[in-house]
Amino acid sequence: MDFDNSRPIYLQIVDFFYENILIRRWKEEERIPSVREIAMMVEVNPNTAIRAFTYLQEQEVIYNKRGIGYFVSENGYDKVLTIKKNEFMEVIIPDVFKKMGLLDIKFEELESAFNNYLKNLDHEKK
Amino acid sequence: MDFDNSRPIYLQIVDFFYENILIRRWKEEERIPSVREIAMMVEVNPNTAIRAFTYLQEQEVIYNKRGIGYFVSENGYDKVLTIKKNEFMEVIIPDVFKKMGLLDIKFEELESAFNNYLKNLDHEKK
DNA sequence: TGAAGTGTACTAGATAACTAATACACTAGA
DNA sequence: TCTAGTGTATTAGTTATCTAGTACACTTCA
Numbered sequence: 001m002d003f004d005n006s007r008p009i010y011l012q013i014v015d016f017f018y019e020n021i022l023i024r025r026w027k028e029e030e031r032i033p034s035v036r037e038i039a040m041m042v043e044v045n046p047n048t049a050i051r052a053f054t055y056l057q058e059q060e061v062i063y064n065k066r067g068i069g070y071f072v073s074e075n076g077y078d079k080v081l082t083i084k085k086n087e088f089m090e091v092i093i094p095d096v097f098k099k100m101g102l103l104d105i106k107f108e109e110l111e112s113a114f115n116n117y118l119k120n121l122d123h124e125k126k
Numbered sequence: 127m128d129f130d131n132s133r134p135i136y137l138q139i140v141d142f143f144y145e146n147i148l149i150r151r152w153k154e155e156e157r158i159p160s161v162r163e164i165a166m167m168v169e170v171n172p173n174t175a176i177r178a179f180t181y182l183q184e185q186e187v188i189y190n191k192r193g194i195g196y197f198v199s200e201n202g203y204d205k206v207l208t209i210k211k212n213e214f215m216e217v218i219i220p221d222v223f224k225k226m227g228l229l230d231i232k233f234e235e236l237e238s239a240f241n242n243y244l245k246n247l248d249h250e251k252k
Numbered sequence: 253t254g255a256a257g258t259g260t261a262c263t264a265g266a267t268a269a270c271t272a273a274t275a276c277a278c279t280a281g282a
Numbered sequence: 283t284c285t286a287g288t289g290t291a292t293t294a295g296t297t298a299t300c301t302a303g304t305a306c307a308c309t310t311c312a
Contacts, residue, residue, distance in 0.1 A: 086232070
């Protein structure tokens, strides 16, 4: 896994977890990969991986069965959706708009970038 | 200054510098506040503040006159504009679109959020 | 029962980021 | 010339993050 050097690794693993839940790769009440598996998968120390697990357990997005593993919570999907959607609307988007103002980028440019993005998605699917 | 806990402070000071140059508060060939003033202003240690100065000097956005202070480079504005616009189009925007996909947010929602944002800007100006 | 796979705890150490305090050479202006 | 304000360098110490290695209790399943 390639990490952004300016953010803690464990938080980037948390994002990886969020994403897997949002795309339904990890479904509710299903077991997710173990601490050691995740550590191998993203190539970090198990102690770093466990931070992500602990963080998400505190948010009640996943829970633990001793000796068995971690599971996505009953309402895990909704929880993540709420958390991330809120963050998106309240934090990310205002910041994007502010940057657009500073950089003198018109909304039309955003729109055409979006259309381009959709096109490229189509290409990749083929 | 309120900092995002998950990013190094000196990089957030760098953003503060970028912003001041982009809004033309700090103009080309003009002197910017001293290391100690910035440190006071954003409430950090001078040694932390100087990291931001050094970082921007390496990018040739600002330069130094010994015993006098730091100045915005001759083409400082264009440099910042290029750096930030590139980052915006290549990094930030693709990430935003990806998140929109994950969170099932339609482009129309973005558009209405943008209109709202503009409205609020107007209100604040009054 | 025992082996393999769980999470968990612990100690130790490295590095980056940040704070604190001090000292010093340089420049401008009274 | 002196003083105040520049940037700069140095030493020391704290904290968060991350790595490394080891050990142990619990659960499942053959």
